[in-house]
Amino acid sequence: MLWLKAFHLIFMVTWFAGLFYLPRLYVYHAMAEDTPSKERFKVMERKLFWGIMTPGGVLTLGFGSALLMAQSHWLGSGWMHFKLKLLALLVIYHIWCGKLLLDFKHDRNPHSHVWYRWFNEAPVLLLIGIVLLATLKPF
Numbered sequence: 001m002l003w004l005k006a007f008h009l010i011f012m013v014t015w016f017a018g019l020f021y022l023p024r025l026y027v028y029h030a031m032a033e034d035t036p037s038k039e040r041f042k043v044m045e046r047k048l049f050w051g052i053m054t055p056g057g058v059l060t061l062g063f064g065s066a067l068l069m070a071q072s073h074w075l076g077s078g079w080m081h082f083k084l085k086l087l088a089l090l091v092i093y094h095i096w097c098g099k100l101l102l103d104f105k106h107d108r109n110p111h112s113h114v115w116y117r118w119f120n121e122a123p124v125l126l127l128i129g130i131v132l133l134a135t136l137k138p139f
């Protein structure tokens with residue numbers, strides 16, 4: 001059980017490294033004007049999304065699900081229901097990042113760098129909410 005929790009947390013950190021850094025790359029990419037810089041950002045973004053962030057997310061969800069199966073009584077608690085709702089938002093955010101990756105790949109980014117700065121704040125709020133729910137289990 002503790003092993004499952006340890007790997008759940010290790011992959012959660014990996015996932016969040018990407019969720020924080022990829023939108024930051026989008027900020028700089030949206031400001032870039034020369035072709036070599038834009039091409040370099042495309043490579044960095046693709047590697048981060050497919051090489052780190054997506055495997056981190058899949059493994060976090062996998063180890064989280066294994067923990068939940070091992071302790072199915074948590075399914076009856078309010079904090080877990082709320083955590084799963086916030087998780088759904090996090091998965092939607094991840095998929096949205098993937099859509100933006102394709103937009104940048106085809107040089108059709110629709111947003112300003114200021115928009116990406118705000119976009120970058122969403123995972124901070126979700127991280128705070130989910131970790132407080134999982135550790136304090138307030139209800």
Ligand code: HEM
Pocket residue numbers: 005008009012060061062063064065067068071074087090126127130131134135136
């Ligand atoms: C499908 C997704 C997930 C499921 C089913 C899940 C489920 C669980 C379960 C059952 C536990 C063990 C609770 C306990 O025994 O105390 C746990 C622990 C934890 N989870 Fe998740 N989790 C998921 C995703 C996440 C994510 C995305 C985060 C962070 C943003 C996260 C953060 C934590 C933390 C910090 C703990 C440790 C709580 C403690 O030991 O006090 N989980 N999770």
